[in-house]
Amino acid sequence: MGFARTCSVALVGVEGVVVEVQADLEPGVAAFTLVGLPDKSLTESRDRVRAAVVNSGGEWPQKKLTVGLSPASVPKGGSGFDLAVACAVLGAAERIDPRVLADIVMIGELGLDGRVRPVRGVLPAVLAAADAGYEQVVVPECTAAEAALVPGVSVLGVRSLRQLIAVLTDEPVPDEEPDDSGRPDRLMAGLSLPGAGLGVDVGGAGPQGHDHAHDLADVVGQLSARTAMEVAAAGGHHVFLHGSPGAGKTMLAERLPTIMPRLTRAESLEVTAVHSVAGMLPPGKPLVDIPPFCAPHHSSTMQSLVGGGRGIARPGAVSLAHRGVLFLDEAPEFSTHALDALRQPLESGHVVIARSAGVVRLPSRFLMLLAANPCPCGRFSLTSDACDCSPSSVRRYQARLSGPLLDRVDLRVEVEPVTRAELTARGARGETTRVVAERVRAARERAAERFKDTPWHTNSDVPGHELRTRWHALPGALTEAEHSLERGLLTARGLDRVLRVAWTIADLAGHDRPDEGDVGLALQLRTGVPRGVPMVVGART
Numbered sequence: 074m075g076f077a078r079t080c081s082v083a084l085v086g087v088e089g090v091v092v093e094v095q096a097d098l099e100p101g102v103a104a105f106t107l108v109g110l111p112d113k114s115l116t117e118s119r120d121r122v123r124a125a126v127v128n129s130g131g132e133w134p135q136k137k138l139t140v141g142l143s144p145a146s147v148p149k150g151g152s153g154f155d156l157a158v159a160c161a162v163l164g165a166a167e168r169i170d171p172r173v174l175a176d177i178v179m180i181g182e183l184g185l186d187g188r189v190r191p192v193r194g195v196l197p198a199v200l201a202a203a204d205a206g207y208e209q210v211v212v213p214e215c216t217a218a219e220a221a222l223v224p225g226v227s228v229l230g231v232r233s234l235r236q237l238i239a240v241l242t243d244e245p246v247p248d249e250e251p252d253d254s255g256r257p258d259r260l261m262a263g264l265s266l267p268g269a270g271l272g273v274d275v276g277g278a279g280p281q282g283h284d285h286a287h288d289l290a291d292v293v294g295q296l297s298a299r300t301a302m303e304v305a306a307a308g309g310h311h312v313f314l315h316g317s318p319g320a321g322k323t324m325l326a327e328r329l330p331t332i333m334p335r336l337t338r339a340e341s342l343e344v345t346a347v348h349s350v351a352g353m354l355p356p357g358k359p360l361v362d363i364p365p366f367c368a369p370h371h372s373s374t375m376q377s378l379v380g381g382g383r384g385i386a387r388p389g390a391v392s393l394a395h396r397g398v399l400f401l402d403e404a405p406e407f408s409t410h411a412l413d414a415l416r417q418p419l420e421s422g423h424v425v426i427a428r429s430a431g432v433v434r435l436p437s438r439f440l441m442l443l444a445a446n447p448c449p450c451g452r453f454s455l456t457s458d459a460c461d462c463s464p465s466s467v468r469r470y471q472a473r474l475s476g477p478l479l480d481r482v483d484l485r486v487e488v489e490p491v492t493r494a495e496l497t498a499r500g501a502r503g504e505t506t507r508v509v510a511e512r513v514r515a516a517r518e519r520a521a522e523r524f525k526d527t528p529w530h531t532n533s534d535v536p537g538h539e540l541r542t543r544w545h546a547l548p549g550a551l552t553e554a555e556h557s558l559e560r561g562l563l564t565a566r567g568l569d570r571v572l573r574v575a576w577t578i579a580d581l582a583g584h585d586r587p588d589e590g591d592v593g594l595a596l597q598l599r600t601g602v603p604r605g606v607p608m609v610v611g612a613r614t
Contacts, residue, residue: 075134077164077171080178080207081157082198083142083149085385086426086433087350087392089194089201091178093143094154096161101137107158109142112150121152121183122159129187129234134166148385148431152182153192156211159183159234160241169241178202179211180220187234188249189213196359197346199223211237219349219359222342273353273393274330274366287328289509290502294495297608298325301486301598303509304610306333307516308577309533310570311419311441311481313404313474316488318451322444325488326400329442330366332510333398334517340396343436347395351388365397367439371406379414379424380435386426391418391437404443405473412478415441419481422534443482445474483533483570484598512610516580532576537569546575546587553604554592562600571595581610 075098082089092109105119126133140158142149157179164171180198182190191213199210199220209227212220217230231237232249239246292299298314302325305312314322336344344361348354354361369378369390376382380389390399401407418424422438447453448467453460460467479485520532523544529535535544554571557563563571574595575587584591593606 075165075167077161077169077174079157079161079164079174080176080202081154081180082178082201083147084151084194084197084350085147085431086435087194087197087346087388088434089198090144090147091201091205091207092147092149092154094157094161094179095141095143096158096165097139097141098134098165099137099139103135104137106137106139107142108139109145110148111142111154112148114152115149115154118152118155118158118183121155121185122162124185125155125183125187125234126159126163128185129238131163131168131234131238132166134162138162138165150385151192151194152190153180153194153198155183156181156189156234156237160237163238169238173241176207177209177211178207181211181213181231183234189231189233189237191216193352194346194350195219196222196342196349199226199228200342200346202226216359219345219354222345222360273368273390287331287506289328289332289504289506292321292324292328292503293491294503295321295325295488295491298322298486298488299503299509300608300610301484302329303332303513303581304574304577304598305329305440305442305484306509307513307581308483308520308573309440309531310483310574310577311443311533312484312486313443313445313479313482314486314488315445315447317454317490318446320488320490322488323402326368326398326402326442326444327366328506329400329440330364330398331506332513333364333440334510334514336362336364336396344396347388347392347436351393353393364440365394366400367394367397368400368402371401371403373407373411375408375411375414378411379418379437380426380433381428385431386428386433386435388435389424391415391424391439392435394439395436397439398442399439400442400444402444404445405470407473409473409475412473413475416478416481441482443474447471480564480566481570483574485601486598487601512581516577519580519583520576532573532580535573537566537572540569540572540576544576544586546572546592547589550575550587550589550592553589554596557596557600567599571599574598578610 078093078095081092081094083092107116107119123133160174160179163169164174182192184190195212195216196219200223202210203223203226210220211229214230214232217228220228235247301312341360341362348361367390378390380386380392418437424435424437426433448460448462449470450461453467554568558568575592578591578594579587593604597604597606
């Protein structure tokens with residue numbers, strides 16, 4: 074009787090659980106039994122592993138073979154267990170020393186010819202292995218750079234099962250030449266899920282690497298909206314842009330990520346883990362270090378927005394936009410249920426999805442940007458009678474964005490149509506992305522210095538009671554906001570959000586504490602009601 078064990082990782086959402094892969098050989102009729110709550114793709118590994126071992130020059134044991142995946146209560150799926158199953162079987166057959174396998178985590182799919190193919194979710198799998206105390210990980214060669222992002226772990230990238238057997242048995246390692254026919258490496262097909270990256274951008278440039286295709290200077294006019302974009306980027310505040318078609322709402326939204334600071338190392342690992350599980354890491358870029366931009370179509374279902382699917386839930390748009398921007402263009406055209414499902418992740422920064430296969434917690438701390446026309450035809454305004462919609466249809470259209478959802482939006486700006494004089498004027502353009510991004514970076518640094526001994530990083534993260542008790546505005550600065558609360562124009566949540574925006578405006582203006590002008594501008598951006606405050610950050614200094 075032979076026995077061997079090694080380890081692999083089962084992914085539950087974007088979190089990993091280390092699984093012990095055990096192989097047991099007993100005398101009897103040759104059979105291969107796989108136990109431990111495997112799904113269909115994992116059950117099929119029996120045939121893949123057998124063919125891979127034989128085609129790699131190994132001998133398949135002609136005995137009763139049982140492979141167990143422990144803990145058996147955790148659902149397991151995918152083809153990433155193939156490599157661990159093959160090595161455990163070879164260890165039980167004494168082709169490999171079982172003692173060598175015990176403390177190694179193996180992740181990878183096997184082709185019938187023994188090649189090791191990549192799988193999605195390598196980064197969160199290696200992070201889980203490191204958290205569990207494992208120091209050696211074997212992954213497919215083309216995902217070794219992604220696995221190497223985890224500190225304190227020795228990563229071995231292999232191209233075939235032959236190479237891994239040779240390494241584990243101290244034999245000469247055979248060369249596996251890559252395909253040089255000029256076509257893309259066929260092994261790389263395992264890294265991406267077709268269609269998964271549509272509507273998501275993680276390959277653009279941030280402030281340090283200027284994106285010339287999306288420069289803020291290209292936006293004509295729109296001083297109020299540009300100010301709102303700057304405040305949103307500096308404090309992580311949600312924005313609602315409403316105005317007629319063609320006024321520049323989408324242009325502004327596409328340029329918002331370019332003025333946001335690059336992600337920190339910890340944030341990059343969080344974002345990369347989500348995108349790795351979703352199968353949409355950019356080729357040749359294992360680490361996502363810029364804020365992602367996710368713009369789902371208005372026909373998207375609730376499951377595609379918050380996550381879901383059959384079996385273990387997969388990340389949705391709110392998770393793909395983690396630490397970045399979620400842009401909902403034509404927001405009233407989205408399903409009411411889908412929009413209201415955003416209310417919980419907007420507050421908590423994560424989404425919890427319960428399914429029969431298990432409960433998944435996915436990160437979803439994003440900056441939401443809503444864009445909407447004033448009515449179905451888009452021409453409704455208080456100063457023009459060009460709208461063809463009836464008053465009831467205008468009310469129904471605007472009511473599709475519920476009050477509780479809009480109460481979680483910090484900045485509400487009307488995007489006015491661009492005039493002929495603004496569009497055809499020659500001369501100086503507006504401020505460039507690089508100039509605005511530098512101000513945003515400086516404001517983020519001021520906020521980070523203020524919150525250095527706390528778990529928060531931006532003003533939008535800080536709970537309202539902390540702002541009211543630990544960091545105070547100047548005396549009398551909140552008088553107008555408190556009067557708005559008493560008159561019912563602001564909710565308690567709205568007052569807290571006004572205070573957060575006021576702190577962001579103070580950081581952009583270089584003030585130590587928000588003054589009356591900072592709070593006035595925050596109220597103006599919150600309610601959309603003019604209060605005589607210049608819509609320029611720092612104009613009062």
